[in-house]
Amino acid sequence: MKLRRCTTVMFEPREEVSLGLQAILAGRAEVTTKTTWLALAAHLDQAVPVSVAQRELLGALSSRQWTESSDMVATQADQDALLEAGLLISDSDEHAAHRQRDEGMRDGHWWPLAALVHRHARWSGVNSAAQMRDSTMLTAKDLRRQLGAPPPVVQPHPGTYQPLPAVNATGYDQLLERRATCRNFDVARSIDQAQLAQLLQRTVMAQAVVQVEADTAFLKKNVPSGGGLHPTETYLLVQRVEGLAPGLYHYHPVQHALVTLPRHCDRPLQDVAEAMLSGQDWFSNAAAHLVLVPRFARTNWKYRNHAKAYRALLLDVGHLSQALYMAATEAGLAAFVTAAINEIDTEAVFALDGVTQSPVAIVGVGWRSDTLDTAEFDPNKVVWP
Known part of the structure; x- marks a missing residue:
C-alpha cells in the first residue's frame, strides 16, 4: 500500500485552561493549561487531534509523491489512526472516499488558506x-450592554472636510x-x-x-x-x-x-x-x-x-x-x-x-x-x- 499526506493541512496548538480541582478544595485558585495539537485539513469537516509523532510524520511526507507504507518510519498504530482520520491518503480501495475528497480539493486549484477557511467555517445544525x-443579544441595546461600545461609526481624519453639494433625489434614491x-x-x-x-x-x-x-x-x-x-x-x-x-x-x-x-x-x-x-x-x-x-x-x-x-x-x-x-x-x-x-x-x-x-x-x-x-x-x- 502506498501513502501520501493529504493536500492541504494546517496544525494548530489549541490551549485549554482549567482550574485545578484539588487546589480549589484546598482554598487556592491554580490555573492549569493543556495544549492539544489539531490538524485542520481542507477536505475534512472537523479538526483532528494528533500526537506529536503523528504531526511529525505528516510533516515528513509529500502530498504529491507516494511512499510505500513499509518504508515509513512510524508505528502501525499511527499509520492506521491517520488513515482512518483521512490525514494520510492511501491508494487502496478501502480508503477511496478520503482520497477522492482530497483530490477534489487539490484539482480545484484552491489557495491553501482559503480552502481551510471555506471548509472549517461551514456550519451544521447551528441554531x-x-x-x-439564550444570550439575550437580540437588540442593539442588548449588544451594547454585553459587549460594550462598538468602534465609532466613522473614523475621521485630521483636517477640514469640504462639504459636497446636496443633489436632488430621484426615483432611484427613493x-x-x-x-x-x-x-x-x-x-x-x-x-x-x-x-x-x-x-x-x-x-x-x-x-x-x-x-x-x-x-x-x-x-x-x-x-x-x-x-x-x-x-x-x-x-x-x-x-x-x-x-x-x-x-x-x-x-x-x-x-x-x-x-x-x-x-x-x-x-x-x-x-x-x-x-x-x-x-x-x-x-x-x-x-x-x-x-x-x-x-x-x-x-x-x-x-x-x-x-x-x-x-x-x-x-x-x-x-x-x-x-x-x-x-x-x-x-x-x-x-x-x-x-x-x-x-x-x-x-x-x-x-x-x-x-x-x-x-x-x-x-x-x-x-x-x-x-x-x-x-x-x-x-x-x-x-x-
Whole structure:
C-alpha cells in the first residue's frame, strides 16, 4: 500500500485552561493549561487531534509523491489512526472516499488558506437564533450592554472636510431608501411566477453568451463578477409561487428556466428553510429562498492557487444579493440576505458535495406582512411609517 499526506493541512496548538480541582478544595485558585495539537485539513469537516509523532510524520511526507507504507518510519498504530482520520491518503480501495475528497480539493486549484477557511467555517445544525435569544443579544441595546461600545461609526481624519453639494433625489434614491431587510413575511400571500421570473431575469440571468471556443464560454450578466466568470449558481426553495409547485429547483441562467430537484426528506419546507437559515425563523417563511452557490472550479480555473480568488468569489455573492434586493424592492416585494446559514445542512438539501460547490448566502423574497411582529431596521420610517 502506498501513502501520501493529504493536500492541504494546517496544525494548530489549541490551549485549554482549567482550574485545578484539588487546589480549589484546598482554598487556592491554580490555573492549569493543556495544549492539544489539531490538524485542520481542507477536505475534512472537523479538526483532528494528533500526537506529536503523528504531526511529525505528516510533516515528513509529500502530498504529491507516494511512499510505500513499509518504508515509513512510524508505528502501525499511527499509520492506521491517520488513515482512518483521512490525514494520510492511501491508494487502496478501502480508503477511496478520503482520497477522492482530497483530490477534489487539490484539482480545484484552491489557495491553501482559503480552502481551510471555506471548509472549517461551514456550519451544521447551528441554531443562531436560539443562541441569540439564550444570550439575550437580540437588540442593539442588548449588544451594547454585553459587549460594550462598538468602534465609532466613522473614523475621521485630521483636517477640514469640504462639504459636497446636496443633489436632488430621484426615483432611484427613493428606491434605495425603500430597500430594507424584511423579517415579517405574509405567509398567506403568494408571489406571481412572473414576479419571480423578472427577479431572476434582472439579476442572475445571462444577458449574453460569449463563445470563445467550442468548450469555452463567458456570460454577460447585470452584475459584475471577478474575471467575468460568474461562478455562482442559483438554487431555490419555493414555498408560495403561483404556477410553481412547492419544492426545490435549480435555475439555468442561459435557458432562463427552472428544473425540479428531488427532495431527500419529507419535512415541511419551512422547517427545511429554517434549518438552512440556522434557526432564523423570521426569514424561514419567505415565499421563495434563493440559495447562492459558487462553483469554485469556475473561479479557480483562472485564478489558480490565487490568494484573492476566494475574496473575489465572495464579492460576487455580495453583488448578487444587492441586485436581488433592489429588483425585489422595485417590484414591491420584500427581501433579506443572510450568510448565517448551515452550509452543510443546505448542501444535504440540494445534494451538493461541499467540495466543488457550497452555499455562501441565502436571499429570500415575498410580500411583507401588514404587522410588525419582529423588529426591522427602518430608522427613516419609510417601510413602517
